[in-house]
Amino acid sequence: MPRYPHILFDLDGTLIDSAPAILASFRSAFAQTGIQPVIAIDESIIGPPLMETLQLLSGSHDPALIARLADAFKASYDTEGYKATAAYDGVGAMLARLKGAGLSLSIATNKRIHPTRLILEHLGWSGFFDHVYALDLFAPRLPHKAAMIERLIADREIPKEAAIYIGDRSEDGQSADANGLPFIAATWGYGSITAEEMPAHWRQATTPENMGQALLAD
Template identity: 50%
Template sequence: MKQHLIFDLDGTLIDSAPSILHCFGLAFSTTNTPLAAPLTHDVIGPPLMETLKRLSENEDAALLNMLASAFKQHYDTTGCLESVVFDGVTALLQQLKDQGYQLYIATNKRFYPTERIMAHLGWQAFFTGVYALDYFNPPLKSKAEMIGRVVADNALAVEDCLYIGDRLEDGISADANQMDFALVSWGYAGDVAMRKPHWQSCAKVQDLAGLISTL
């Protein structure tokens, strides 16, 4: 039985795409920077600076820092609070908590807006720990490293853990830690047919608790 459930955030528990894409658009328009790539759902998930490099097709540090500051100005004030919870997720978290599972978040989203979202949704009591790359100093380099920190910091047995996310990167990060993974397809995963054979998959929030109980 899996006792420790580690969740991705964007695209897994919340639909943050509309607010994130809107704030990216504002960041580029207010800095008079041309967008070099379309603002589509597939840009949601990677760390902020990685996404800005992709959207600008530019690696100039000064430009990227200016775009990051503009994005944070919009997203960290009101944008992050416009995230929408996927139907059934709050009830799912309550059910899993009541059943004795220990819940964690491991997200590429920066810690400050993540913390604001948790407070806004009243979710703090659900989670034993909330992890973000920039929570650490220096920041962690990858989601795989972050999942490893969840395991190490909480003295978890990896065989008792399940990582749950909506992107192929999430599964690859779980694999790097020899951790079981469940790919959910209600988020931004795109072609779930690309999933690896040993991964679990779930198409509906309402079915996730049942899947977890079988592992």
């Protein structure tokens, strides 16, 4: 059995290329509400939670304005928009290989829980994951990814020495660090961590195949 039988995955930019679907729904939300974004709606804004991203794009923290944008985004993304999500080449095979080796796979994502479940079902991946956690899985909503990972490993009684986190952004590595978990960066995603951002104790994998090999070799 590999050293880390419990593998926790980020979702956007790590397992799936959700940028086209997310960006289309953000553009639709601003068009539908008649609000002008203050920065470009491009791949650089993918990753943070929805409300935080809407505040960034609108340049506003007004609750009513953000709520209007959020409702418009969800109306687009949660009905048809999410279906434009694509798996990165090789990810499905990697997940099947890891699951077939008897490892326990979980999702810990900033994405809302409802579209997360829709996407996993759409891609035929629901059976791969034992646990799926998101910030809004709980009330009150969890404050950040580090707290979500902490909640997941506590709820599921996962020993920290038996778990590892996989993501594509510096926030993912920092959230792993906060929980005393090792981290491997998926460098094929749009949130790819640069060499300057990569502490010596983080590892990286350039393809899903290489990631699967690293996880099974540990």
